[in-house]
Amino acid sequence: MTEPFALAAEAADFLRSRFDVDRIDLALVLGSGWSSGADRLGEPLGDVELAVVPGFSTPVVSGHGGHLLLSRTPAGKVAATFTGRTHYYEGRGVAPVVHGVRTAAAWGAGTLVLTNGCGGLNPAWAPGTVVLLADHINLTGDTPLLGATFIDMSEAYSRRLRDLAHRVDTALPEGVYVQFRGPQYETPAEVRMAGILGGDLVGMSTTLETIAAREAGMEVLGLSLVTNAAAGLSESALNHAEVLQAGRDAGPRLAALLAGIVGEL
Template identity: 55%
Template structure:
């Protein structure tokens, strides 16, 4: 994706390609599956087609271990179709903000009215334990950028749709909520930075999601966000490593998959 390309036109081109390759004209909901959430693609419904990301305009093979690098079309029990985006682009990969939100814009162009965003993240609030899934109630975008261009003044009140959060809690009443913070990465935070985030109201910290959520709101989608707490944040436990994130994600996968299966069945 280059700066000269119209991002919405590219998203429509990608959506048309997905429809052609999967044989599914319209997808009703979309899910971006982050670290620990990938197994959900195997249980929420019947897989219709799996498409390597590089076959779809604007997508790239995932550069992050733990991400599938594919797009998957799934037929749900109610006859609707879900688009699974396993090829998330992160801001720290250097491909630009347009590439980061291309998956969300493609999902909207494919017909999805609901965007489910998931991630693996650090727990800033000590009330959240490693291995726990937490609903995102709001966010702090500390990336110093936005996916919106020009005089596009999009309201972000109730960005993470209360109706969908209520549905998620009906599927699993024990779910806690928290404010997610996105930083650019790829380095983890210092203990001083975590103290700062806690002071300004952050409860979960990661390197994705907020820019995607903003783009989804601009596209008119409802948004549901989940974080898997993979570790206590810096200064609250042992030194951090991506291997720890992957290990915690693998351990939590069965529970997270069942959680998303129950939530999606209620949408």
């Protein structure tokens, strides 16, 4: 099996050759509900199916795309947008989950924007609310780090980038994201536990990618779309169709928000 960093370097070399772009400035991972913003980030420079890039595979989750889009932002930066991700619950291990992050870092990106759809614990955050991630709690019991790799996580999500996002949309709240392993949704008791631990949002992605990005020295901005009230906080049963519909309903606002933030990066 190819060593993870060597595989990321191979993927970055493939993309350099494919697009004739030596390095990128930033990367985005578009989670559930966020794909509508992919074509609003600047001048298109090309796209490629992720499945043909070394180390990547076709996303298995409905609502996730499977392409890497390259664009030049209004600020003149080159951005790579991943319209799909590998989730930890797919059972492939941690390395495939963070392969996109490591590929972006190997291609030169210094900034990473991670987005997701999630359950909300705050009753004031109705479905369609976007929340900036101030911090996270990783309940997967796993990490992408190998051996004695001690990474400072005291500012997992960049204060500078959060301030920038607030300038684009002053109404954005901030919260703590709690990642469970999945793929089952959380029980009401698990949601109550997340709240006791200090969580505001629950989901099944993002934290492992953030750890890998911080290992690579990247600044991270996290954005969560509240797609539903977390289990036990409403009378409705949870289902993935609800997540997708919330993303479609919020699509125009998400696209405008992403375009505004990327235009400032």
